[in-house]
Amino acid sequence: MTKSLVSLFAAIALVNAQGGFVPLIDKKFTWDNIPYKVDTDVGLVRGDQVGYNRCNSSTEGPTSLCQTAIINSLDDFCLWAPPEAGKTVGEIEGEMIAWCSQPGHGTRIFPDGAITGVQFTKTPDYVQVVGFMNQTKINMVAGDPGGEMDPHGADQRGNPIGGILFTNAWTGTYVQANEYHNFMGSNQFCLKACDPTKGHAADYCQHIYDTQGCGFNAPSNAKDGVFESCAGDSQAFPGAGVAVPASSQCSTFASTAIYGAGATTTAAIPGASTISFSTTPRPKPTASSSAQSSGSASGSKSSTAPSASSTSGAMLSKGSVTIAAFLISVFAMFTLL
Ligand SMILES: *[C@@H]1O[C@H](CO)[C@@H](O)[C@H](O)[C@H]1NC(C)=O
Numbered sequence: 225m226t227k228s229l230v231s232l233f234a235a236i237a238l239v240n241a242q243g244g245f246v247p248l249i250d251k252k253f254t255w256d257n258i259p260y261k262v263d264t265d266v267g268l269v270r271g272d273q274v275g276y277n278r279c280n281s282s283t284e285g286p287t288s289l290c291q292t293a294i295i296n297s298l299d300d301f302c303l304w305a306p307p308e309a310g311k312t313v314g315e316i317e318g319e320m321i322a323w324c325s326q327p328g329h330g331t332r333i334f335p336d337g338a339i340t341g342v343q344f345t346k347t348p349d350y351v352q353v354v355g356f357m358n359q360t361k362i363n364m365v366a367g368d369p370g371g372e373m374d375p376h377g378a379d380q381r382g383n384p385i386g387g388i389l390f391t392n393a394w395t396g397t398y399v400q401a402n403e404y405h406n407f408m409g410s411n412q413f414c415l416k417a418c419d420p421t422k423g424h425a426a427d428y429c430q431h432i433y434d435t436q437g438c439g440f441n442a443p444s445n446a447k448d449g450v451f452e453s454c455a456g457d458s459q460a461f462p463g464a465g466v467a468v469p470a471s472s473q474c475s476t477f478a479s480t481a482i483y484g485a486g487a488t489t490t491a492a493i494p495g496a497s498t499i500s501f502s503t504t505p506r507p508k509p510t511a512s513s514s515a516q517s518s519g520s521a522s523g524s525k526s527s528t529a530p531s532a533s534s535t536s537g538a539m540l541s542k543g544s545v546t547i548a549a550f551l552i553s554v555f556a557m558f559t560l561l
């Protein structure tokens with residue numbers, strides 16, 4: 225037993241020394257230098273990265289496995305969701321892929337009616353979208369309380385493995401948001417990209433409260449049925465209070481004006497009026513890939529902010545999967561030794 229343990233630790237040390245493992249959070253890319261796969265580690269417990277990060281018109285559509293997400297504005301953002309239906313977020317968080325509100329990013333596109341209300345806010349420290357969805361339309365299990373995607377995870381390979389995020393909302397050109405968190409579950413979502421040039425990106429995009437959901441990690445004034453783009457104050461760091469920060473200068477839109485084949489409007493970002501955007505023109509959506517939602521700016525659905533308890537069920541499944549994977553790997557190593 226003692227000898228086996230020594231061998232086990234020696235084997236682990238060897239893997240670490242030879243592998244040159246780099247945590248996802250330390251992998252930094254410019255927009256024109258994104259690798260085919262961000263995660264090239266092989267033979268680790270959770271397997272290989274399922275998708276890719278270099279995404280283009282040939283990868284776009286319903287079979288895309290693009291794992292590079294974008295958050296630019298109310299009308300142009302992505303979320304991570306499962307590649308196929310039938311598994312909960314807790315079971316498949318390492319394999320989540322990007323689904324976006326617009327074509328042009330090489331991803332899947334939200335189907336009509338998937339997104340039913342969104343508040344986009346740009347604060348001094350981050351940009352975020354918080355909102356409501358019919359999660360079954362993006363391969364999530366009905367009623368799944370979900371979980372958190374972030375560039376950390378127990379093995380530091382991220383969830384999804386190799387998931388990276390870019391935005392043009394800070395400078396007008398795409399920059400990577402190394403620190404992000406994205407909660408998906410109970411028909412609610414939030415995605416926050418924390419500005420690496422400000423002092424507290426890791427604090428605002430804290431990843432340790434993964435069972436707490438959007439109300440705790442990204443308190444907002446989002447309302448189901450309302451699509452609005454706002455300036456906002458920065459919230460308290462997650463864990464330091466759930467007071468909803470003030471939002472201001474909000475513009476509201478009909479969903480049909482900003483999403484889908486008939487979209488005509490690009491939602492302005494308050495506070496970004498001095499930025500000149502050098503984006504490539506966005507392709508027009510086709511009927512089969514549109515993201516038109518059934519909601520509208522004047523909708524009268526009930527307005528509850530995503531609740532703090534919405535993902536309370538996620539920890540169990542997520543924790544058990546992680547512990548089970550660890551036990552299996554330890555068992556496997558002992559069997560080999
Ligand atoms: C498009 O992306 C795929 C997947 O990353 C890649 O294999 C292919 O070479 C890319 N095509 C172009 C024209 O860049």
Ligand SMILES: *[C@@H]1O[C@H](CO)[C@@H](O)[C@H](O)[C@H]1NC(C)=O
Binds near residue numbers: 358360361
């Ligand atoms: C959610 O989407 C599913 C699949 O399209 C649909 O059957 C269901 O009625 C939708 N739920 C709501 C509340 O719109």
